[in-house]
Amino acid sequence: xxxxxxxxxxxxxxxxxxxxxxxxxxxxxxxxxxxxxxxxxxxxxxxxxxxxxxxxxxxxxxxxxxxxxxxxxxxxxxxxxxxxxxxxxxxxxxxxxxxxxxxxxxxxxxxxxxxxxxxxxxxxx
Numbered sequence: 001x002x003x004x005x006x007x008x009x010x011x012x013x014x015x016x017x018x019x020x021x022x023x024x025x026x027x028x029x030x031x032x033x034x035x036x037x038x039x040x041x042x043x044x045x046x047x048x049x050x051x052x053x054x055x056x057x058x059x060x061x062x063x064x065x066x067x068x069x070x071x072x073x074x075x076x077x078x079x080x081x082x083x084x085x086x087x088x089x090x091x092x093x094x095x096x097x098x099x100x101x102x103x104x105x106x107x108x109x110x111x112x113x114x115x116x117x118x119x120x121x122x123x124x125x
Contacts, residue, residue: 037075
């Protein structure tokens with residue numbers, strides 16, 4: 001079952017989740033920190049972790065570099081910054097604040113791009 005959600009709605013929901021402290025609020029799993037994208041209600045599998053859909057069908061895959069699509073958690077490899085920093089790289093050497101700042105900037109940038117594309121495609125030729 002392919003992810004049929006609207007990309008703009010998903011990205012806006014992720015931004016709202018981030019801006020309301022969603023990753024810092026109560027832990028989804030008390031034994032580990034919350035993971036960006038994976039522990040957000042915007043995750044393709046958030047509401048049914050016992051019957052996960054393959055990540056390859058998630059709409060976020062369009063933002064994952066082709067050489068990282070086969071990894072276990074492809075959304076961790078979405079480049080968030082112009083330097084190519086990813087969620088995964090922030091897990092390795094960054095802070096939670098740095099990750100959230102980069103994620104917010106990425107979301108704002110991608111939302112603006114998608115909105116621009118939608119406006120351009122709705123213009124008569």
